[in-house]
Amino acid sequence: MRIGNFGKVILSYIKFKLGNSFHMIKWAALISALMAATMGGVVRVTGSGLGCPDWPLCYGQIIPPMDITAWIEYIHRLSGALAGVFILFLFASGLARYSMQDMILKLIVFTPIIVIVQGLFGAYTVLTEISPMVALIHTGIATALVGLLAIIVALSYDYHDAKLGEGVMDWVGSYWRIILWLLFLTYVLILSGAYVTRTGSSLACQAIPLCGVPFADMAEIQWNHMIHRVFAFIVFILAFVVLFRAWQIKYVPINKIARALMYVLSVQILLGIGNVVMGLPAELRALHLTTAAVFFAVSSSLVGVLWGIKMYNLEDVPISDSERHK
Numbered sequence: 001m002r003i004g005n006f007g008k009v010i011l012s013y014i015k016f017k018l019g020n021s022f023h024m025i026k027w028a029a030l031i032s033a034l035m036a037a038t039m040g041g042v043v044r045v046t047g048s049g050l051g052c053p054d055w056p057l058c059y060g061q062i063i064p065p066m067d068i069t070a071w072i073e074y075i076h077r078l079s080g081a082l083a084g085v086f087i088l089f090l091f092a093s094g095l096a097r098y099s100m101q102d103m104i105l106k107l108i109v110f111t112p113i114i115v116i117v118q119g120l121f122g123a124y125t126v127l128t129e130i131s132p133m134v135a136l137i138h139t140g141i142a143t144a145l146v147g148l149l150a151i152i153v154a155l156s157y158d159y160h161d162a163k164l165g166e167g168v169m170d171w172v173g174s175y176w177r178i179i180l181w182l183l184f185l186t187y188v189l190i191l192s193g194a195y196v197t198r199t200g201s202s203l204a205c206q207a208i209p210l211c212g213v214p215f216a217d218m219a220e221i222q223w224n225h226m227i228h229r230v231f232a233f234i235v236f237i238l239a240f241v242v243l244f245r246a247w248q249i250k251y252v253p254i255n256k257i258a259r260a261l262m263y264v265l266s267v268q269i270l271l272g273i274g275n276v277v278m279g280l281p282a283e284l285r286a287l288h289l290t291t292a293a294v295f296f297a298v299s300s301s302l303v304g305v306l307w308g309i310k311m312y313n314l315e316d317v318p319i320s321d322s323e324r325h326k
Contacts, residue, residue, distance in 0.1 A: 022093040026156060029090045029111070030149040032083040034293055037142045039076040041289030044197055045282050048072040049135070055123040080122065083145075084115045090152075103311070107152050114145045132198040139194040143187060146293055147300035154304025175245050175254075176306045182238045183299045189231040190292050192224075201225045202280050208273055232272065239265050242302070251309070257302045264295045 043049055051069030052058035056077070064070040094108035121138045128134055196202055201221040205211035209229070211222050218226070239261055246258035271288040278284060 022090075022097045023156070025086065025089050025093045026149070026153050029083065029086040030146070030153050030297065032079065032086045033142075033146050033149050034297060036076070036079040036083045037146055037293040038286075038290045039072075039079045040139065040142055041293070042286050043073055043076045044135075044139075044194070045285035045289065046072055048076075050126065052077070052126065055126045077122070080119065084112075084119070087111045087115050087149075090149075103307075104152060104156055107148060107155070111145065111148060111152075114141060114148065118142060118145065132195075135198060136191065136194055140187075140191055143190050143293065143296055146297050147183070147187070150297040150300035151304040151307070154301040155308050157305075157308065172249065172306060172309060175242075175249060176303075176310065178238065178241060178245065179299070179302050179306060182235065182242055183296075183303055185231060185235050185238065186296050186299050189228070189235050190296060192228040192231055193289075193292065196224050196228050199224055201228075202275070202285075205229070206276060208276060232269065236265060236269065253305050254302070257298060257305060261295070261298050261302065264291060264298055267291055268295055 043051075046069065048069040051067065051071070051073035052064060054060060058064035058070055058074050058077075064074045091108055091112050094105050098105040098108075100106070118138070118141045121134065121141060125131065125134050125138050199221060201224040204219070204221040204225040205213070211218060211226050213222055243258045243262050246254045249255075268288065268291040271284055271291060275281075275284050275288055
C-alpha cells in the first residue's frame, strides 16, 4: 500500500470516529460553555474581573500568584479555553458527520467564530479595566453561545417519530412563536441583570415586590433594578404559557423540557428574592447567575426540539437532514 493510500485510510478512520463521537462532543461543548458562563458570573459577583490585570498571562506569569481574585479570574479563563477546545472538536465532528446542506452544520460553523469574538472581547474587557459596556457585551456573547449550543444539541436528535397531525402542527407553529419570544425576553432579562450588577443597582430596591420607594422619588439605579424585575415577571408569565401549551401538544420531549423550564425558573425567582432579602450573599448571587444560564439553555433546547419537529413534518426537508440526524 502506498503512503498516499495509507494516509487516506487514516483520514477516513479519523473522520469516522469524529462523526460517531458527535453526540458526546456536543454535550461536552455545551457543558463546558455553561461552566465558562458560570465562572464568568463568579468573577462578576466576587469583583475578580481585574484579578489578572494583563492578558493572556496573569501578572506576566503562566501560573498566577496565590491570590484568590487572581485564581478566580484565571479559572474563568481556563474554563473558557476548555470550552473553546470542545467547540473546535464539535466543529471537526460536525464536518465529519454532516454536509453543508444540513442546518446543524450551518449552525455549528458559527460556534468557533463566536468563541474567537468572545475571547477578543474578554481580552479587551481586561485591558480596558472592565468597561461596563464592553463587559455587558462579553456577557451577551457568552449567553448567546450557550443558547446556540443548546439548540444544536436538541436539533441533532432524530424526530422521525414526531410526525404530527395537521391540527397539532398548527399548535406547534403558534407555540414556536411563543418560545422565540420567551428566548428573546430571557436574553434581555439576563443582560438587564448583568447591567444591574455593573451599575451597582443590585440592592437599589430592598422591598418585594415593588421597590419600597415612591415611583416619583426613584433614582436611575432603582429604575434599573425594577426594569429587571418587570422582565422577570413577563418571562415567568410566558414560561407558564409555554408549560400550558406543551400539555396541549402532548409530545413527551416538549412536555419534559417545559416542566424543567418552570422548575428552573421557580428556583431562579426564589434566588432573586433571596438575594434582595439576605443582602446579596456571594453564594446566592453566583447561583442566581448560574441558574439564569441554565434557564436560557433549557429555553434554547426547546427551540431546537420544535425546530426539529417542524423540519421532519415538512415535505421538502433535505435528505441529508432526515438521514443524518440519528
